Amino acid sequence: MKLIEYDDASPEVREVYDDIRRTRNTDYINHLWKVIAVHPPTLKRTWEEVKAIMGAPGSLDSLTRELIYIAVSVTNNCEYCIGSHSAAARAKGMDEAMFGELMEIVALANKTNRLAIGYRVELDERYK
Amino acid sequence: MKLIEYDDASPEVREVYDDIRRTRNTDYINHLWKVIAVHPPTLKRTWEEVKAIMGAPGSLDSLTRELIYIAVSVTNNCEYCIGSHSAAARAKGMDEAMFGELMEIVALANKTNRLAIGYRVELDERYK
């Protein structure tokens, strides 16, 4: 795994790193950013998207957004994403009970998804 | 799709249908239950699990649970589950803006999951 450190980064990459630090109020840049920095347009676009979708004001609170993110990451089996977003969720208030409930809902949905698919259940008229 | 209607159901199946009606305060039994009723142990176990995990008191509110459920169902492409749980979420207060934000987070997580996987990013020591 090749990490692009700040000192070796181009001005374009540094600008994104600076914005991550300002926005998150931390000096730490986590691995994902330092790895995808090898392709600066991906770094810039992905960071701007994450910043807007996970951080901008909206109807869903910040913790709920993290829970949704984890639900997807567990379903897709992305170990990095589960680890990093579980940390983010804990920083935003997720306790053990909430994590436990989240896991049960994710597991349940993965189960009932397959019951609906395997039995080829058609959507009720009233839900269309 | 074969639906087991109340009048044709065994006492065991009727008992579950009655509990669904009581719990949800509605006469309507949606297709999933009427289809899996062909195998009564699945009906009973799944309903009891859904009732406990989606409905019992806990740390996550009822709407948040539905949002998590939808996030999984979209990732797995379960049309039935997206349709029925979007209806449930709307009944619990999800408006267009919330659905729009939910979809953006689900889409974003599916994207960044693959960036982390494709670049084989290792988890930061501090997130372990």
Add this chain to the structure above:
Amino acid sequence: MKLIEYDDASPEVREVYDDIRRTRNTDYINHLWKVIAVHPPTLKRTWEEVKAIMGAPGSLDSLTRELIYIAVSVTNNCEYCIGSHSAAARAKGMDEAMFGELMEIVALANKTNRLAIGYRVELDERYK
């Protein structure tokens, strides 16, 4: 959906259709074959693989093979494959109870897979 019918097929495609008919002891060629026949190497290779893996003598009986096939197809949400292999399994002896048990195992595994993934459970030394 473009179906290549026997009368319009090249000799190469006809040879595969003939082998399907002989092997399955039926005149009926199902849609999958008639569609992928547009690319004859896919038709030939896939049929030979299906014939060998699903039909040749081995340690697993013919019905068990179909159950495994359905388990994968439900997990992947392949409607065509669920439909056609459920028919095949029924022809080989799968009754309603077996299908019901199959669906419960598939649903359960999809659930516990996510518990193991979400909780990042490491494999026990003795199972390595």
Add this chain to the structure above:
Amino acid sequence: MKLIEYDDASPEVREVYDDIRRTRNTDYINHLWKVIAVHPPTLKRTWEEVKAIMGAPGSLDSLTRELIYIAVSVTNNCEYCIGSHSAAARAKGMDEAMFGELMEIVALANKTNRLAIGYRVELDERYK
């Protein structure tokens, strides 16, 4: 990975551990249970479900159930589940040849699922 050992467990968790030991006729509690014990309702519900679906008498024999379980776990890429259920299947009689055939069917189904999906094959009238 935090493991809840018997000596540190609540009575509620111990009861499940005791039942696992009795049912499986072994002293060993594998990691999955010790990890999800952090959220006792998940432990209890999941164990009861596994016990009933994988262990109770039914139409499918015990080894066939494990094969189906492995098929799903490989498709979902759950390393823990592949490892632990392959061990269980071996204990129930799966030999190398059976594992080899299982893998070929799982691989084949994952392949043909995508042919059916990519070519957008519609289900034959007779399979509906």
Add this chain to the structure above:
Amino acid sequence: MKLIEYDDASPEVREVYDDIRRTRNTDYINHLWKVIAVHPPTLKRTWEEVKAIMGAPGSLDSLTRELIYIAVSVTNNCEYCIGSHSAAARAKGMDEAMFGELMEIVALANKTNRLAIGYRVELDERYK
């Protein structure tokens, strides 16, 4: 499915529609855009991303990009995406033989992915 038509669209949405038309040199706005227009930030961000990633100059030619897109969409079973991007690929030069080869590679990779996963093959030192 609710489609936001140009005449009913807000200035913000119209601006994106205008850019789609200019960029693609067509009057036709396909369904995806008209549906996600219900949440304008998703429309704007997604269009700008698609425009840059699928359309801007780069190392991969335009047809190769579409083939990669289809490969992902078939693996994920996204019917809409398979249909719309197959049309796009055909417009950029994909013929029947290329589509046939694409499908075979996608199917093969889905197969061998599961062989590597099921047999738990560790990466060769030289590929790390």
Add this chain to the structure above:
Amino acid sequence: MKLIEYDDASPEVREVYDDIRRTRNTDYINHLWKVIAVHPPTLKRTWEEVKAIMGAPGSLDSLTRELIYIAVSVTNNCEYCIGSHSAAARAKGMDEAMFGELMEIVALANKTNRLAIGYRVELDERYK
């Protein structure tokens, strides 16, 4: 992980190893083959399929085939396949910029797949 080395292999397995070496013009046999050699029919069939689909003359060039293969493997999260086929692609000319673009397209498609699925977008008449 049990590797079947050439010296311990049956004549049937050796024949495949010899063909891999001849075809790829290298002495190195990578792990996948040495592992699945435990079940010789899988080894033989899979190698012949890979040889034909990835190596035979056709409409898609050899590098494009590898890019498609990687796109599927990232979507499925197959670490072995990503590692081995990224190496193969590099040997065939993939540079950092191409890999970066490939990852962005794969990530984008995984994102828009879920937008189309979550919003339940129906295919435009003209793409059918």
